[in-house]
Amino acid sequence: MATLELTVSEDVIAATVQRTRRLGPLFWTATGWMIFVFAVAILAPVLPLPGPTDMDMLERRAPISALHWLGTDGLGRDELSRLVYGARISLTVGLFAPVIGITIGGALGLLAGYFRGRFETLVVGSMDTLLAFPPLILALAVTAYLGQSIFNLTCILGVLGIPAFMRVARASTLTLARREFVIAAQALGASHARILLRELLPNVALPLVAFFLLGVAVIIVVEGALSFLGLGVPPPISSWGSMIGEGRESLEIAPRLAFIPAIAMFLTVLSFNLVGDTLRALTDPRQGAL
Amino acid sequence: MTVVASQSSRDPLLSVENLVVEYSIGGRTIHAVSGVSLQIARGETLGLVGESGCGKSTLGRAVLQLRRAVSGRVLFDGQDLTVMQGDALRRMRQRVQLIFQDPIASLNPRRRIGDIIAEPLVISGIKDAGRRKQLVRDVLTAVGLDPDLVAGRLPHEFSGGQCQRICIARALVLNPDFIICDEPVSALDVSIRAQILNLLEEMKARFGLTLLFIAHDLAIVKAVSDRVAVMYLGRLCEVGPSEQLFARPAHPYTALLIEAIPVPDPDVRPAESVPVGEPPSPIAPPSGCRFRTRCPRADQRCRSEVPELRNVAPNQYAACHHPLT
Amino acid sequence: MTAAPLLSVEDVAVDLPTPRGNLRAVDGVDLTLGAGRTLGIVGESGCGKTMLSRAILQLLPKKAKLSGRVRFDGQDLVRLAPEALRKLRARSLAVVFQDPMTSLNPVLTIGTQLIETLQEHLDLDPAAARKRSVELLAAVGIPAPEARLMQYPHQLSGGMRQRVAIAIALSCEPKLLIADEPTTALDVTIQAQILDLLAREQRRRHMAMIIITHDLGVVAGRTDEVAVMYAGRVVERAPTPVLFKRMHMPYTEALLAAIPKIDAAPHTRLPAISGRPPDPTRPLHGCSFSPRCRYVARRCHAEKPLLAKAESSDHEFACFNPIHIEAGVSA
Numbered sequence: 004m005a006t007l008e009l010t011v012s013e014d015v016i017a018a019t020v021q022r023t024r025r026l027g028p029l030f031w032t033a034t035g036w037m038i039f040v041f042a043v044a045i046l047a048p049v050l051p052l053p054g055p056t057d058m059d060m061l062e063r064r065a066p067i068s069a070l071h072w073l074g075t076d077g078l079g080r081d082e083l084s085r086l087v088y089g090a091r092i093s094l095t096v097g098l099f100a101p102v103i104g105i106t107i108g109g110a111l112g113l114l115a116g117y118f119r120g121r122f123e124t125l126v127v128g129s130m131d132t133l134l135a136f137p138p139l140i141l142a143l144a145v146t147a148y149l150g151q152s153i154f155n156l157t158c159i160l161g162v163l164g165i166p167a168f169m170r171v172a173r174a175s176t177l178t179l180a181r182r183e184f185v186i187a188a189q190a191l192g193a194s195h196a197r198i199l200l201r202e203l204l205p206n207v208a209l210p211l212v213a214f215f216l217l218g219v220a221v222i223i224v225v226e227g228a229l230s231f232l233g234l235g236v237p238p239p240i241s242s243w244g245s246m247i248g249e250g251r252e253s254l255e256i257a258p259r260l261a262f263i264p265a266i267a268m269f270l271t272v273l274s275f276n277l278v279g280d281t282l283r284a285l286t287d288p289r290q291g292a293l
Numbered sequence: 294m295t296v297v298a299s300q301s302s303r304d305p306l307l308s309v310e311n312l313v314v315e316y317s318i319g320g321r322t323i324h325a326v327s328g329v330s331l332q333i334a335r336g337e338t339l340g341l342v343g344e345s346g347c348g349k350s351t352l353g354r355a356v357l358q359l360r361r362a363v364s365g366r367v368l369f370d371g372q373d374l375t376v377m378q379g380d381a382l383r384r385m386r387q388r389v390q391l392i393f394q395d396p397i398a399s400l401n402p403r404r405r406i407g408d409i410i411a412e413p414l415v416i417s418g419i420k421d422a423g424r425r426k427q428l429v430r431d432v433l434t435a436v437g438l439d440p441d442l443v444a445g446r447l448p449h450e451f452s453g454g455q456c457q458r459i460c461i462a463r464a465l466v467l468n469p470d471f472i473i474c475d476e477p478v479s480a481l482d483v484s485i486r487a488q489i490l491n492l493l494e495e496m497k498a499r500f501g502l503t504l505l506f507i508a509h510d511l512a513i514v515k516a517v518s519d520r521v522a523v524m525y526l527g528r529l530c531e532v533g534p535s536e537q538l539f540a541r542p543a544h545p546y547t548a549l550l551i552e553a554i555p556v557p558d559p560d561v562r563p564a565e566s567v568p569v570g571e572p573p574s575p576i577a578p579p580s581g582c583r584f585r586t587r588c589p590r591a592d593q594r595c596r597s598e599v600p601e602l603r604n605v606a607p608n609q610y611a612a613c614h615h616p617l618t
Numbered sequence: 619m620t621a622a623p624l625l626s627v628e629d630v631a632v633d634l635p636t637p638r639g640n641l642r643a644v645d646g647v648d649l650t651l652g653a654g655r656t657l658g659i660v661g662e663s664g665c666g667k668t669m670l671s672r673a674i675l676q677l678l679p680k681k682a683k684l685s686g687r688v689r690f691d692g693q694d695l696v697r698l699a700p701e702a703l704r705k706l707r708a709r710s711l712a713v714v715f716q717d718p719m720t721s722l723n724p725v726l727t728i729g730t731q732l733i734e735t736l737q738e739h740l741d742l743d744p745a746a747a748r749k750r751s752v753e754l755l756a757a758v759g760i761p762a763p764e765a766r767l768m769q770y771p772h773q774l775s776g777g778m779r780q781r782v783a784i785a786i787a788l789s790c791e792p793k794l795l796i797a798d799e800p801t802t803a804l805d806v807t808i809q810a811q812i813l814d815l816l817a818r819e820q821r822r823r824h825m826a827m828i829i830i831t832h833d834l835g836v837v838a839g840r841t842d843e844v845a846v847m848y849a850g851r852v853v854e855r856a857p858t859p860v861l862f863k864r865m866h867m868p869y870t871e872a873l874l875a876a877i878p879k880i881d882a883a884p885h886t887r888l889p890a891i892s893g894r895p896p897d898p899t900r901p902l903h904g905c906s907f908s909p910r911c912r913y914v915a916r917r918c919h920a921e922k923p924l925l926a927k928a929e930s931s932d933h934e935f936a937c938f939n940p941i942h943i944e945a946g947v948s949a
Contacts, residue, residue: 192383344805487890555835
């Protein structure tokens with residue numbers, strides 16, 4: 004009789020211990036900050052803050068006080084409130100734009116890498132064409148034509164991110180689709196849809212999600228840059244970027260007006276990067292062991 | 294092309310007729326399989342042996358229609374697989390299973406063993422989850438693994454030998470008629486190979502299987518096969534019963550392979566006549582007999598005329614103008 | 619043996635820190651090799667044979683900790699300065715790896731790699747180096763050697779690449795050649811050619827050679843001595859004919875029995891070894907092979923057997939319950 008030789012239990016425990024040990028304090032701090040920013044942004048309307056657009060012309064550029072925890076800006080608006088509401092904008096654009104990228108780009112990459120042939124050439128070709136457009140000019144053209152709004156901005160930034168996600172998904176799929184477990188599924192008579200959804204997608208999802216988090220970080224910065232230039236979100240809505248832009252005028256008198264949103268953006272982007280990188284590192288060794 | 298008759302007089306389970314498989318890489322055509330015909334009787338194990346590049350793995354995949362042939366037929370239980378599509382092909386595929394060389398890569402790293410083994414059952418339409426679970430348990434026990442310890446885990450938690458058992462379980466769960474084993478033990482340690490080979494023999498007896506066993510190691514092929522077919526550069530050189538073929542090979546290439554095997558016996562001196570040269574490229578195979586560039590017996594006829602498989606001994610066929618016997 | 623051995627490995631141990639704890643890849647190995655002799659080191663994956671070869675060559679990964687001595691040609695390699703070690707490696711110590719595709723630089727031509735090696739280590743001028751390269755390629759059996767100089771590794775077949783790797787290894791007339799699984803990635807007909815080439819060159823140059831492999835068939839006809847490794851230790855060492863005919867270790871016997879033989883009848887049940895190789899991060903108290911051993915006794919679980927001499931001083935084994943042992947000899 005074929006013999007059984009299993010000492011799996013010890014190996015499994017050791018493996019799980021090793022994985023959680025990798026998530027150090029830096030990772031948890033970054034996650035904590037992300038959760039904090041999200042919570043604050045979502046709960047903004049119920050927080051006891053003055054409105055972000057309430058102007059108090061008598062209290063312009065007021066210093067930090069009990070009334071205004073971070074002071075006021077050039078138009079007398081409460082800085083803390085603007086920071087919190089700015090977070091909403093930055094995070095909204097920052098999250099939804101890459102969502103467009105990961106869904107459309109991810110799907111295209113998965114299909115292109117699996118089916119190959121003419122479809123792949125078509126997809127890769129069109130992505131290359133899209134990449135050939137200078138992104139800033141394209142964004143400007145779209146906003147000039149369709150108007151400046153959060154929706155338009157999110158859409159154009161999302162579309163510009165599609166090629167990158169397509170590349171990540173396609174690269175992953177190309178390696179995996181040649182592996183024996185996919186051929187095994189084909190040999191079992193699985194349909195293409197089943198193979199794509201049950202065999203490939205769970206494996207491609209990991210690098211995509213890690214890339215997604217990095218994408219969020221990038222979009223927050225890009226949106227910030229555009230808004231800083233006045234080309235992003237339209238006033239009176241302000242994101243961290245536009246806050247930094249407006250703070251430029253008050254750099255000598257009240258430098259905090261520019262620095263505080265900059266620090267907030269810096270910390271948030273850093274956190275997304277850290278979490279994204281850690282997740283990618285965690286998923287890689289497992290794939291390496293395959 | 295002479296069709297090689299099998300030992301049994303009943304209808305063969307698998308009949309490959311003049312199969313040609315080619316594929317192109319970077320504009321050049323690779324002649325992987327160039328007109329191979331063979332038959333496998335029910336309950337038989339046919340060993341298919343050859344070195345890398347001979348096309349044996351491609352042949353295995355072409356039989357399963359994982360790679361479409363350019364011409365030729367594959368008859369499984371009388372039905373031509375090469376003209377089947379869609380659902381009919383899918384149903385046929387459930388009767389023919391495949392085991393691969395790299396057991397760990399054959400398993401989806403993100404799915405649990407229980408799910409992986411249940412997958413064929415789901416695809417074939419068994420809706421009852423309870424029944425599926427029971428079938429999975431039965432087959433895991435049959436291959437020597439404890440379902441309670443194994444079913445909930447991921448592939449990377451197991452060794453190569455254990456993964457190969459899991460692959461064998463997955464191949465058996467639908468109770469197929471025919472299994473193609475493509476180098477199933479080459480990637481395993483020596484001490485584990487024997488376990489898996491014994492397991493395969495046991496499963497064959499228990500489930501009444503017919504096997505096509507593809508490998509490059511002659512000793513392993515001989516150990517499990519009733520008949521052996523030797524392939525070189527896309528063509529069959531020789532087919533015959535295992536014992537007979539190895540004792541009295543008719544084709545020079547078979548003799549060469551046998552001599553080249555490193556024997557774990559210090560009294561056996563390595564062969565003085567070392568095989569010369571290297572296998573030519575399958576992109577531009579030699580004319581006539583493809584082995585002629587390395588064959589000590591080659592002559593003008595070998596260059597111009599392709600040798601056909603001819604009966605050289607009882608049940609033994611060789612494709613050679615100057616066979617050894 | 620009157621002369622000092624060319625290579626002397628003394629109580630070498632290699633420890634590797636891993637996330638799962640300390641991995642003792644090599645657990646106190648002693649070996650000697652005389653000039654012009656061939657040693658085969660046989661073992662399955664995870665037995666430590668590759669780490670041992672890296673330890674001898676001083677090519678261990680940075681994280682690894684090495685203890686013990688490696689004496690080669692009178693010098694202790696472990697304590698040698700890097701510059702001296704580098705010189706020694708090229709001139710006296712050569713290695714051929716398993717996968718010639720990764721041991722050859724894929725972006726340099728064969729000629730560049732050969733000529734550079736010759737120029738650097740033998741101080742030849744380009745023309746002389748080129749001439750010598752062509753001679754070397756011809757000596758290892760590569761047809762049309764001048765043309766090959768201009769080719770890249772990927773344009774050659776696996777067997778050809780391995781020949782080139784051997785040519786590079788032999789180019790500086792080494793005293794010791796270590797071949798780590800040199801033919802595992804090659805077809806059986808090419809394997810025979812490469813092994814013959816190594817044997818021929820060894821005889822011609824009176825070179826010492828270590829062949830590391832998992833295939834007992836490879837060492838059977840081509841080595842003077844064989845050392846069998848299991849779980850980081852040498853468990854048996856003997857002259858080749860003795861090892862195959864009168865082995866003392868149950869593991870050696872089981873390993874030989876588990877290999878399908880070409881002259882066995884089909885469908886004979888193979889005597890498989892139950893269980894699987896041990897986890898190097900979890901060493902056992904007693905003998906590492908005890909969970910799988912047919913002849914296991916109580917003592918085997920409790921103590922680790924040490925390498926002891928058998929009836930002749932060149933046959934050593936580590937077992938409390940050895941086989942084929944005559945009365946009067948104890949472990």
